[in-house]
Amino acid sequence: MHSNLARIEVTDKEFEGALLKREKISRYLKNLGFDYVTLDLEGFRSGSMDEPHMRKKAEEKAETESK
Numbered sequence: 001m002h003s004n005l006a007r008i009e010v011t012d013k014e015f016e017g018a019l020l021k022r023e024k025i026s027r028y029l030k031n032l033g034f035d036y037v038t039l040d041l042e043g044f045r046s047g048s049m050d051e052p053h054m055r056k057k058a059e060e061k062a063e064t065e066s067k
Contacts (some may be wrong), residue, residue, distance in 0.1 A: 006034040
């Protein structure tokens with residue numbers, strides 16, 4: 001896990017444009033202090049930043065229920 005990561009989500013329409021501008025985007029974000037810049041291949045999904053948190057809560061609940 002990289003805590004200093006810029007994760008970019010774009011719509012399907014914006015994806016090609018983001019790829020064409022990837023060097024400029026990466027340079028800009030690294031100048032802001034990010035070590036890693038990624039473009040999410042799944043694109044923009046509302047609520048996707050909550051997925052790891054929700055997965056952890058589900059695992060904790062399953063663990064509690066199995067005791």
